[in-house]
Amino acid sequence: MDYFVFKDGELYCEDVRVSVIAEKVGTPFYLYSASTIERHLKAYESALTGLPHLVCYAVKANSNLAVLKLLGDLGAGADIVSGGELFRVTKAGISPQKVVYSGVGKSEHEISMALDQGILMFNVESFGELKAIERLSQEKGKVAPISFRVNPDVDPKTHPYISTGLEENKFGLPVEDALRAYEYAKSSDCLAIKGISCHIGSQLTDLSPFIDALKRVLRLVDTLHDKGIDIEFLDMGGGLGIRYSDETPPLPEEYADALRETLGERPITLVLEPGRSIVGNAGILVTKVLYKKETGKKAFLIVDAAMNDLARPSLYKAHHEIVPVERGGRESRPFDVVGPICETGDFFARSRELEDVDPGALLAIRSAGAYGFTMSSNYNSRPRVAEVMARGDHFSVVRARETYDDLIRGEEFFHG
Numbered sequence: 001m002d003y004f005v006f007k008d009g010e011l012y013c014e015d016v017r018v019s020v021i022a023e024k025v026g027t028p029f030y031l032y033s034a035s036t037i038e039r040h041l042k043a044y045e046s047a048l049t050g051l052p053h054l055v056c057y058a059v060k061a062n063s064n065l066a067v068l069k070l071l072g073d074l075g076a077g078a079d080i081v082s083g084g085e086l087f088r089v090t091k092a093g094i095s096p097q098k099v100v101y102s103g104v105g106k107s108e109h110e111i112s113m114a115l116d117q118g119i120l121m122f123n124v125e126s127f128g129e130l131k132a133i134e135r136l137s138q139e140k141g142k143v144a145p146i147s148f149r150v151n152p153d154v155d156p157k158t159h160p161y162i163s164t165g166l167e168e169n170k171f172g173l174p175v176e177d178a179l180r181a182y183e184y185a186k187s188s189d190c191l192a193i194k195g196i197s198c199h200i201g202s203q204l205t206d207l208s209p210f211i212d213a214l215k216r217v218l219r220l221v222d223t224l225h226d227k228g229i230d231i232e233f234l235d236m237g238g239g240l241g242i243r244y245s246d247e248t249p250p251l252p253e254e255y256a257d258a259l260r261e262t263l264g265e266r267p268i269t270l271v272l273e274p275g276r277s278i279v280g281n282a283g284i285l286v287t288k289v290l291y292k293k294e295t296g297k298k299a300f301l302i303v304d305a306a307m308n309d310l311a312r313p314s315l316y317k318a319h320h321e322i323v324p325v326e327r328g329g330r331e332s333r334p335f336d337v338v339g340p341i342c343e344t345g346d347f348f349a350r351s352r353e354l355e356d357v358d359p360g361a362l363l364a365i366r367s368a369g370a371y372g373f374t375m376s377s378n379y380n381s382r383p384r385v386a387e388v389m390a391r392g393d394h395f396s397v398v399r400a401r402e403t404y405d406d407l408i409r410g411e412e413f414f415h416g
């Protein structure tokens with residue numbers, strides 16, 4: 001069931017005409033389908049039935065409070081990477097007891113905040129971080145729940161910028177060092193060993209790197225068990241890919257089955273941290289064509305959204321499908337779809353076959369629900385766009401479009 005469909009040549013999000021929303025809120029805007037987000041979470045939940053588990057949605061993929069609330073109400077926990085994300089998830093009513101905290105550079109302030117809130121566990125990525133957590137929990141008279149993120153050194157075969165589980169990447173502890181770290185943690189009164197985690201990359205379209213990683217992690221789990229260290233939570237991170245154009249990523253069900261088989265009978269609670277696969281295909285970015293510009297060589301559609309709103313094409317040369325919101329039945333021809341920003345890298349598509357449209361037409365940039373708004377910026381002093389959520393025949397703005405006053409909030413003239 002796709003909640004973004006054409007009916008009589010008009011794009012709908014659930015039962016709402018996208019053009020109606022554009023009229024109401026202006027362009028550009030992100031549009032999320034609540035039913036799609038819900039379906040994606042439920043796909044994980046049902047795939048994991050019978051296995052003790054916790055799905056911790058990776059907040060950095062899309063951290064809008066409405067998205068977090070929706071997922072939290074359905075029972076999801078959260079994978080956070082900053083104090084700001086912890087602030088958001090608590091605002092959305094997600095229990096800290098369902099929060100795992102990842103990231104290589106947690107500050108003292110952030111660690112303190114997480115200790116005070118009582119999160120499920122820190123996914124610790126270095127010895128230095130472990131020491132900082134130990135010291136801060138000692139100062140507070142607390143015991144910090146920890147897990148080590150190990151780097152299983154497997155190639156996820158994805159884009160190098162979103163590959164994280166290779167020895168050369170900055171993430172996690174090498175398996176050899178992890179053993180020593182666990183022994184240190186075991187000897188500390190202020191640290192409680194909860195789990196083990198890994199996260200090898202994003203947009204994986206094949207199961208074998210996940211299974212290779214799990215096997216390496218399990219070897220360590222078994223070694224730890226022999227040394228009297230037992231692990232309660234095994235966190236496989238996120239990374240399951242989605243279809244942007246013609247990829248055929250595994251379904252959560254296939255992924256869960258493969259994990260289940262590899263885990264065997266070990267008494268472990270499986271944690272997954274999906275981000276992209278929950279929200280990626282639940283969102284579109286709607287933009288308006290401002291101008292059509294023909295040069296000798298090329299035809300450009302200059303739109304009102306830009307790389308500051310959706311960075312993935314410029315950042316990773318990522319492919320996003322682009323469709324007109326209202327089909328006019330004209331021939332398609334190759335266009336470069338570009339934004340107004342003063343950078344050559346400000347594009348959404350190059351030489352893309354698109355139905356010929358005129359200025360004023362609305363375009364939907366698809367699969368924009370993950371790493372879309374969360375990576376947006378105010379570059380070129382562009383207010384960040386509105387975010388809208390729809391369910392059934394209702395929609396509402398879940399983040400107002402920024403104003404010019406928002407742009408200068410906190411700024412002051414220099415009082416040298």
Ligand SMILES: *Cc1c(COP(=O)(O)O)cnc(C)c1O
Nearest residue numbers: 058102202238239273274275276
């Ligand atoms: C980014 C990230 C995720 C989410 O990855 P997706 O590819 O969006 O599923 C999960 N865990 C960690 C530690 C991450 O850094």
